[in-house]
Amino acid sequence: MPNSQREAxxxxxxxxxxxxDLQGALAFxxxxxxxxxxxxxxxxxxxxxxxxxxxxxxxxIELISPSTAGSGVAKYLAKRGPGLHHICLEVADxxxxxxxxxxxxxxxINETPRERAGxxxxxxxxxxxxxxxxxxxxxx
Amino acid sequence: MPNSQREAxxxxxxxxxxxxDLQGALAFxxxxxxxxxxxxxxxxxxxxxxxxxxxxxxxxIELISPSTAGSGVAKYLAKRGPGLHHICLEVADxxxxxxxxxxxxxxxINETPRERAGxxxxxxxxxxxxxxxxxxxxxx
Numbered sequence: 001m002p003n004s005q006r007e008a009x010x011x012x013x014x015x016x017x018x019x020x021d022l023q024g025a026l027a028f029x030x031x032x033x034x035x036x037x038x039x040x041x042x043x044x045x046x047x048x049x050x051x052x053x054x055x056x057x058x059x060x061i062e063l064i065s066p067s068t069a070g071s072g073v074a075k076y077l078a079k080r081g082p083g084l085h086h087i088c089l090e091v092a093d094x095x096x097x098x099x100x101x102x103x104x105x106x107x108x109i110n111e112t113p114r115e116r117a118g119x120x121x122x123x124x125x126x127x128x129x130x131x132x133x134x135x136x137x138x139x140x
Numbered sequence: 141m142p143n144s145q146r147e148a149x150x151x152x153x154x155x156x157x158x159x160x161d162l163q164g165a166l167a168f169x170x171x172x173x174x175x176x177x178x179x180x181x182x183x184x185x186x187x188x189x190x191x192x193x194x195x196x197x198x199x200x201i202e203l204i205s206p207s208t209a210g211s212g213v214a215k216y217l218a219k220r221g222p223g224l225h226h227i228c229l230e231v232a233d234x235x236x237x238x239x240x241x242x243x244x245x246x247x248x249i250n251e252t253p254r255e256r257a258g259x260x261x262x263x264x265x266x267x268x269x270x271x272x273x274x275x276x277x278x279x280x
Contacts, residue, residue, distance in 0.1 A: 010175060011197045015155060015227060017272050025270030032241045032268075033229070035150060056229065057151045057198065063270060082271025084224035087155060089173070089196065101172045128172075130165030130203060131222025132157050 013088040022065040086133035094138035152199040153228040162205040226273035234278035
């Protein structure tokens with residue numbers, strides 16, 4: 001592509017860590033390491049989780065804990081235990097990246113990006129990345 | 141502490157992903173996403189692994205695969221499957237951080253940092269961080 005259309009570099013947006021005890025984990029990252037909490041604990045009712053963001057450089061660690069026993073994250077915790085859940089990369093053109101990955105035979109969890117106010121995102125299956133659930137994220 | 145001694149902010153150094161197929165994973169991150177590989181694939185005989193670094197912003201994703209069947213990483217793969225293994229944060233004063241974490245009752249895998257040429261590091265047990273194996277790293 002011409003230089004004028006060269007895309008912005010990919011950035012790490014966040015690393016998601018599924019935890020059982022949000023306050024306990026928060027104490028480690030904030031009080032133990034001295035990192036800064038971004039905002040308050042957020043409740044995300046549509047995913048039945050509570051989330052808190054810990055700033056690290058230009059990206060953040062997202063601590064996620066289930067708010068109901070039947071949620072997807074609660075099932076993940078029951079099956080896998082707490083741990084690193086996914087990483088999220090910010091890209092300039094999500095649709096182009098998804099087409100490029102499909103051309104290589106990668107398995108997309110969301111072939112069509114999901115949208116929220118101000119951004120869209122899609123997940124890539126761990127079997128394509130080498131084992132890591134990957135979220136690609138584009139600011140609109 | 142006085143402002144003149146205020147410590148440098150903690151930075152994300154890398155995210156480590158244990159993979160079975162290094163070339164396949166490399167194809168995903170390099171060819172599929174368009175990320176830049178830093179240097180060559182490195183063999184680390186003392187840990188019986190091969191490592192390749194993928195640059196993302198100011199940090200990197202480290203793809204790690206076992207080079208012998210009996211290595212620690214091979215055992216991890218056999219037990220847990222491929223996936224996110226640990227994250228590494230760069231700190232200004234590793235010993236001070238370790239003392240601070242111990243004062244909070246955290247479990248350190250390395251109570252005394254290990255040293256290599258130019259840097260030292262210590263691992264913190266996942267049970268203290270909320271579920272994530274954490275490496276703390278200090279440049280010397």
